[in-house]
Amino acid sequence: MTPQENKPQEEKFQTVDIQTGSSNNEFTNEKEDEKDELFEHYKIIVDKGQGLLRVDKFLMARMEASSRNRIQLAAKAHCILVNGEAVKSSYRVKPEDIIQLFLPTEKRVVDIIPQDIPIDVVYEDDDVMVVNKSAGMVVHPAYGNYTGTLLNALAFYFQGKKDANGEDIRPYLVHRIDKDTSGLLLVAKNEEAQMGLAEQFAVHSTDRMYTALVWGDFDQDSGTVEGNVGRCLNNRKIMDVFPEGNYGKRAITHWSVVERFRYVTLVQCRLETGRTHQIRVHMKYIRHPLFSDETYGGDKILKGTVFSKYKQFVDNCFKLLPRQALHATTIGFVHPRTQKKLLFTSSLPADMQSVIDKWRAYTNH
Numbered sequence: 183m184t185p186q187e188n189k190p191q192e193e194k195f196q197t198v199d200i201q202t203g204s205s206n207n208e209f210t211n212e213k214e215d216e217k218d219e220l221f222e223h224y225k226i227i228v229d230k231g232q233g234l235l236r237v238d239k240f241l242m243a244r245m246e247a248s249s250r251n252r253i254q255l256a257a258k259a260h261c262i263l264v265n266g267e268a269v270k271s272s273y274r275v276k277p278e279d280i281i282q283l284f285l286p287t288e289k290r291v292v293d294i295i296p297q298d299i300p301i302d303v304v305y306e307d308d309d310v311m312v313v314n315k316s317a318g319m320v321v322h323p324a325y326g327n328y329t330g331t332l333l334n335a336l337a338f339y340f341q342g343k344k345d346a347n348g349e350d351i352r353p354y355l356v357h358r359i360d361k362d363t364s365g366l367l368l369v370a371k372n373e374e375a376q377m378g379l380a381e382q383f384a385v386h387s388t389d390r391m392y393t394a395l396v397w398g399d400f401d402q403d404s405g406t407v408e409g410n411v412g413r414c415l416n417n418r419k420i421m422d423v424f425p426e427g428n429y430g431k432r433a434i435t436h437w438s439v440v441e442r443f444r445y446v447t448l449v450q451c452r453l454e455t456g457r458t459h460q461i462r463v464h465m466k467y468i469r470h471p472l473f474s475d476e477t478y479g480g481d482k483i484l485k486g487t488v489f490s491k492y493k494q495f496v497d498n499c500f501k502l503l504p505r506q507a508l509h510a511t512t513i514g515f516v517h518p519r520t521q522k523k524l525l526f527t528s529s530l531p532a533d534m535q536s537v538i539d540k541w542r543a544y545t546n547h
Contacts, residue, residue: 237272259377266280336353356379363506390510411463411464431457473537495540
């Protein structure tokens with residue numbers, strides 16, 4: 183599968199031009215201004231004077247931070263494209279070739295403390311695992327959250343386990359979901375698998391479906407929200423939509439109505455792209471914030487009356503679900519080793535299901 187030149191390649195990067203000394207090669211590192219990126223996308227236009235050279239040696243000479251092994255793994259995982267086609271590491275670079283490279287960011291030297299935290303493993307083999315993350319769990323350690331994360335739990339889970347080569351097994355992240363979003367998360371168990379999954383996330387070929395409860399009713403049964411998503415210019419902690427496309431990254435969310443409750447609606451959202459807080463900020467943009475989403479204004483009554491009985495009912499729902507009503511229901515991908523398509527689904531957690539049941543009963547009466 184080939185990414186389009188004019189299409190953003192991954193959830194967490196933007197284009198930054200970098201000069202390569204006296205060479206005329208165009209070297210672009212597309213990278214978001216966040217510190218917790220998962221992938222980097224590089225684009226190199228080979229200059230006219232370049233002699234024939236293996237692509238792995240060519241890239242090594244321009245990417246001193248990456249080893250030949252990582253670059254060869256990238257080629258094996260179809261993460262090196264030349265003129266839009268995946269190539270082997272033995273491919274010989276020619277003048278004016280356009281090279282695209284997808285790489286997971288280099289490992290950070292962070293001590294992950296193994297912690298005996300229960301995790302729900304939906305699927306696992308030698309290369310990948312699918313975890314059903316509970317709401318409230320941060321995916322990886324960061325400032326203010328060095329323990330109690332999914333990676334801490336996985337470090338404990340993998341303690342003492344070896345791969346076929348006798349090496350310690352460790353988790354490799356390929357994507358994230360928000361702390362207070364529940365649902366399915368895909369994890370690689372080796373660097374080769376991570377590379378293979380990186381390409382799929384880069385070209386947005388994975389299947390990801392979310393279930394959300396949002397404020398208000400819709401005039402139609404389905405629709406699409408399209409608008410660049412980027413950091414809010416007034417508050418860098420949250421995201422915003424920039425419909426003119428002059429800032430942020432291209433983002434597309436397809437939604438469809440599952441069930442209507444007059445004041446709130448249960449919807450499914452399919453991600454065509456995967457930006458930070460994409461569903462949450464897109465739903466707010468079309469005036470349907472996620473129910474109980476404090477960050478984007480869904481934690482107060484936005485539809486219905488303010489009479490005491492209704493207000494008490496909504497407040498009780500907020501207490502049952504003190505987080506955004508969002509669950510990662512489906513994850514589908516091509517297995518990086520077997521090349522078979524795998525698809526997994528997850529039932530709604532108890533807190534979301536109980537609130538949906540209450541709204542159903544309320545509107546039926």
